[in-house]
Amino acid sequence: MTTMRPECRTDTSGRPTFSHDAAYFRIMQAVAKRRSLIHGRLHYGAHSCAIGCAFDDGVQSLPSSVIDEIAAYNDSFPKLTAHERWKKVMAWLRFEVERIRKGKRK
Numbered sequence: 165m166t167t168m169r170p171e172c173r174t175d176t177s178g179r180p181t182f183s184h185d186a187a188y189f190r191i192m193q194a195v196a197k198r199r200s201l202i203h204g205r206l207h208y209g210a211h212s213c214a215i216g217c218a219f220d221d222g223v224q225s226l227p228s229s230v231i232d233e234i235a236a237y238n239d240s241f242p243k244l245t246a247h248e249r250w251k252k253v254m255a256w257l258r259f260e261v262e263r264i265r266k267g268k269r270k
Contacts, residue, residue, distance in 0.1 A: 181225035185264045191234060192257040194221035200246030201253055203239045211246065214238045214253050 182190055194217040195201070202208050206216040214234050218226065237256055241249050 181227055182223075182230075184227055184230055187226050187230040188234075188257065188264060189261050190221075190223055191215065191218045191226075191230070192254070192261050194218040194223065195250070195254055195257060197221065199250055201238060201250045202246060203242055203249060214257070 181187075191214055195214050198212070198217055200211065201217070202211045202213050204213075206213060206219070212220055215226070215231050215238070234253075234257075238249070238253050241252055244252065
């Protein structure tokens with residue numbers, strides 16, 4: 165189970181999940197459709213964090229390490245507006261996806 169978003173429970177149904185790299189790309193696609201991100205929780209009314217955007221966009225399952233890493237970055241800007249946070253997270257996701265594409269992942 166993820167520590168950053170305890171609302172996300174471990175999937176015991178045996179459903180497959182995205183690989184680490186594919187999850188980053190899929191989350192980036194979902195976040196790109198928005199223009200704001202909340203922090204500290206998955207959803208708040210009609211608003212979502214980066215991980216919540218992916219679930220809203222139809223993603224069924226994500227690796228917990230990806231949830232924790234992206235949620236930590238999403239939450240690292242508590243004083244920014246929702247739109248400023250979206251810009252920061254989108255820039256970081258683009259950077260990470262580009263690193264993955266070039267084979268420079270950690």
